[in-house]
Amino acid sequence: MANPDDYHAYSVREEQRRAADEVERRREEREHQEEHRRRDAAAWRCREGGRKVYPDDDVRGTKAVPGGLCDICRHRAEEQAAAEVDARLDGPLGWIRALRSGGR
Known part of the structure; x- marks a missing residue:
């Protein structure tokens, strides 16, 4: 009668565990490659910066628009638009308004 606690039985169980772990590792790797x-396949190039943009990029809490700008160029455009609005509001005598409103 074989002892289930002997070295041979342990070796067989250990080999089965290693094989199962390897199968699981390969499955996870295939899933990772498929997701990649x-x-x-869903990515596109930014019109301005040429960077690759992924639809699920969400660095600043805004989703990328398919075919649109990358997060960096989108942020740069927002800053530029805000600066243009400020320049229009300030005008040639903007510093006077800034003093009256307590400075900006």
């Missing part, structure tokens, strides 16, 4: 392929 799907994400890459």
Whole structure:
């Protein structure tokens, strides 16, 4: 009668565990590669910066618009638009308004 606690039985169980772990590792790797392929297929190039943009990029809490700008160029455009609004509001005598309103 075989002892289930002997070295041979332990070796067999350990080999089965290693094989199962390897199968799981390969499955996870395939899933990771497939996800990478799907994400890459959905990407586009930024019109301005040429960077690759992924639809699920959400660095600043805003979703990328398909075919649109990357997060960096979008942020730069927002800053530029805000600066233009400030310049229009300030006008040639903007510093006077700034003094009256307590400075900006």
